[in-house]
Amino acid sequence: MELYIPRQGGGKIDNPALFSTLCLSAAAAGATAAAFGHFPEWASAMLAGRPDMPGSAQAPARYTLTGRAPVCNLDDVSQLRELKLQPSDVVTRDYAVSRAGALRVFQLRKWFGVRWWSWYDPRWSSFDL
Numbered sequence: 284m285e286l287y288i289p290r291q292g293g294g295k296i297d298n299p300a301l302f303s304t305l306c307l308s309a310a311a312a313g314a315t316a317a318a319f320g321h322f323p324e325w326a327s328a329m330l331a332g333r334p335d336m337p338g339s340a341q342a343p344a345r346y347t348l349t350g351r352a353p354v355c356n357l358d359d360v361s362q363l364r365e366l367k368l369q370p371s372d373v374v375t376r377d378y379a380v381s382r383a384g385a386l387r388v389f390q391l392r393k394w395f396g397v398r399w400w401s402w403y404d405p406r407w408s409s410f411d412l
Contacts, residue, residue, distance in 0.1 A: 295381040296397060296411040302389055304396070304411040307346060313407030314343065320403050348395075354410060355394040357384075366391075373399050385411070 296304055308314040318341065319329055332339030348354070356362055357373045368384045375381055388397055396412030 294411070295376075295378050296385040297378075298382055298386050298389065301386070307410040307412065308401065309408040309410070310406075311343060313401045313404070313409060316401060316403035316407070317409065348410075348412075352395040352412070353393065354412070355388045355397045357397055357399040358408075374402065 294304060294306065306317060308317060319325060322329060330341045332341065355366075357368070363370065363373075366384060366387050368387070372380050372384050385397060388394055396410055398408050398410050401407035401409045
């Protein structure tokens, strides 16, 4: 998995009072899109580190999840039913709705995080752990 670490508290899954998130993608292109997809033009300056992390730099990283880290698949209709969620609750840009769903996942304490499809391309799985 490829890593993207957004600022905590601003994402569609975040509930910073209860948990922080580690954002990953199953594809390098997915991590790149998550990090840079909102920029209309790309430039080398985008690879500079974040202002809130002095000395940092944007760089790809690879992680492996083991079978001991179950992830709630929000692309699985049975898990959506269990959580009383609709697909639109997952993909919405209304963060109050998506964060409420993430809170349900967190409160059940069954999963290490969530998986859903990337907004940029549904073939890329996105993960928040």
